[in-house]
Amino acid sequence: MSFKDFDAAVETKEPIRFKLKGELYFLDGDVPASVVLLQLRAAAGGESVDTIEWLEAILGKESLQKMVDTGVSFPQLVSLLNWLLEQYNLVSTEEKEEEEDTDEERPTSASVSSSSTGD
Secondary structure, three states, X not given: OOOOOHHHHOOOOOOEEEEEOOEEEEEOOOOOHHXXXXXXXXXXXXXXXXXXXXXHHHHXXXXXXXXXXXXXXXXXXXXXXXXXXXXOOOOOHHHHHHHHHHHHHOOOHHHHHHHHOOO
């Protein structure tokens, strides 16, 4: 009978640390399996991921609530999540740069409305 101790075999990564609204947070260095499993379950069912459940899976329920309680803004949360996805290697920096380049080429609502007035 063979045996493998996965606790000893798996290299543990340094925790991911960040500061937000004056609070210091520590997350596991590896992406939680629950994050990926939520996405796979949704994809298999042709549904979208429950965003709150996904945020709780990646940040931890208590950490997410603490962020909300300390007044985190939506743009701060989006920036944090983009950064975390990079830290967990779920999106490459190149993909992010390509996405930003594409976003720069799209007209903004301000440019659309100013050009549609004929001024």
